[in-house]
Amino acid sequence: xxDHNPKWLTxxxxxxxxxxxxxxxxxxxxAAGRCMAAAQVNGGPACVCPICKAxxxxxREIGQFDAFWRDQATPHDLAxxxxxxxxxxxxxxxxxxxxxxxxxxxxxSKTPDGQDFRLAWDNADEFQRYLAQWLPEIAARIDGxxxxxSTDLADTVRRARDFLMPLTEAPEVTKGAAGMSRRAYSVxxxxxxxxxxxxxxxxxxxxxxxxxxxxxxxxxxWWRECFAEIAVRAFNAGMLARAAGGKEIEADALxxxxxxxxxxxxxxxxxxxxxxxxxxxxxxLNRLARESFNLFSNVGDRQxxxxxxxxxxxxxxxxDPKLFASEAGKPLRDIWxxxxxxxxxxxxxxxx
Numbered sequence: 450x451x452d453h454n455p456k457w458l459t460x461x462x463x464x465x466x467x468x469x470x471x472x473x474x475x476x477x478x479x480a481a482g483r484c485m486a487a488a489q490v491n492g493g494p495a496c497v498c499p500i501c502k503a504x505x506x507x508x509r510e511i512g513q514f515d516a517f518w519r520d521q522a523t524p525h526d527l528a529x530x531x532x533x534x535x536x537x538x539x540x541x542x543x544x545x546x547x548x549x550x551x552x553x554x555x556x557x558s559k560t561p562d563g564q565d566f567r568l569a570w571d572n573a574d575e576f577q578r579y580l581a582q583w584l585p586e587i588a589a590r591i592d593g594x595x596x597x598x599s600t601d602l603a604d605t606v607r608r609a610r611d612f613l614m615p616l617t618e619a620p621e622v623t624k625g626a627a628g629m630s631r632r633a634y635s636v637x638x639x640x641x642x643x644x645x646x647x648x649x650x651x652x653x654x655x656x657x658x659x660x661x662x663x664x665x666x667x668x669x670x671w672w673r674e675c676f677a678e679i680a681v682r683a684f685n686a687g688m689l690a691r692a693a694g695g696k697e698i699e700a701d702a703l704x705x706x707x708x709x710x711x712x713x714x715x716x717x718x719x720x721x722x723x724x725x726x727x728x729x730x731x732x733x734l735n736r737l738a739r740e741s742f743n744l745f746s747n748v749g750d751r752q753x754x755x756x757x758x759x760x761x762x763x764x765x766x767x768x769d770p771k772l773f774a775s776e777a778g779k780p781l782r783d784i785w786x787x788x789x790x791x792x793x794x795x796x797x798x799x800x801x
Contacts, residue, residue, distance in 0.1 A: 457526045460517050461533065464510040468576035471503040507575050515579075518587065527591050534580045534587075540569045553581045598677040602649070605681055606642050613639050645680050649673060730772055730781075734761060734789060750790065757786050 454462075518530060538553035542565050555578075556567040570578065616635040627633060737760045738745055744756040761773035761781070773781050 455526065455529070457514075457517060457522060457530055458533075460510070460514040461530065464507070464514045464576045464579075465537075467503070467507040467510040468574040468579075471500075471507040472574040474500045474503040504575075511576055511579055514576075515583075524591060527587055531584065531587050531591060534584055538577060538581055538584070540566060552584065553577065555582060598674045598681060599649070602645075602677040602681050605684060606646065609642055609684070610639065613642075645684075649676050649680070731789060731792065733764065733772060735793060737761075737764060738793060745793075750787075753790055754783065754786050757790060761786075 518527065522530065535552050540551045540553050542549045542551060553569055553573060554566060556570050573581070613635045617632055617639070619631065621630050621632065623630070734757060738757065741756075741760065744760075745753050748756070758780075765771040765773050771778070775781065
């Protein structure tokens with residue numbers, strides 16, 4: 450059978466399957482005992498128990514994949530490997546209402562998320578750990594050296610503007626002092642971004658000394674890069690501080706979200722809600738009719754209906770919301786009062 454997959458994918462899949470089989474063998478019941486027993490029987494340097502055989506197979510397949518991407522892979526192959534590996538190494542971190550998707554890395558390389566990565570690392574197989582360790586080098590072969598700080602700054606400012614601009618025209622979600630509104634904060638943040646870019650340009654063109662001579666190009670670049678790095682760090686620090694300060698609010702938001710979900714779960718369905726509304730109206734009108742029994746005793750149905758509607762209107766004059774009105778605010782139809790009257794005059798329900 451002809452394999453139409455690109456070579457990198459074939460090697461990737463083989464390494465992945467072999468590592469998965471080794472992980473399964475290692476975690477099977479009684480695995481460690483079988484490995485020790487086989488080693489004692491063989492007495493040779495290479496244990497032939499299922500665990501060790503699976504480990505050696507995994508190591509061979511990973512070695513072949515390693516040799517390929519280092520010596521034979523094209524830039525296109527490396528890009529495909531990076532994309533596939535990033536999908537296979539997704540780790541989701543959560544805190545309060547925040548969720549962040551990361552790519553698995555060795556736990557020691559992540560602070561303060563080390564413990565969260567530790568759990569994912571412990572559950573990973575040998576090939577997943579291998580990829581996590583070498584992805585930075587694969588990415589470096591594709592992208593070259595990391596971007597300069599000024600490039601990072603320009604990208605950060607662009608993304609910030611894209612986020613803030615719509616907020617300057619968005620409806621306000623809170624009430625109070627205009628200076629603390631979402632629009633005010635957004636406009637102020639955009640103004641600060643303008644100042645950051647202006648200061649960066651000023652650093653780049655600053656004279657080297659008091660004689661007014663323009664600094665050499667390398668010194669301009671040095672100033673620009675220093676400022677850009679400071680600006681990026683300050684910007685990120687501000688974002689993190691804002692996120693940290695909002696944790697208390699997030700706790701309240703989570704509590705409220707739970708209450709809303711509970712209320713929605715326990716809320717009456719549409720039919721139950723209508724039934725409860727009808728029962729409430731009947732109970733109130735029954736009470737009013739019994740208190741004004743002369744309006745319903747020894748009178749015909751037509752007059753009794755007029756009297757019932759009059760009692761309902763009088764009750765709704767002081768009721769908020771109006772009980773004897775539809776959701777649109779209109780008075781209930783005659784058919785409703787006819788149904789009520791028929792029920793009211795049933796034996797045991799009326800004044801008779």
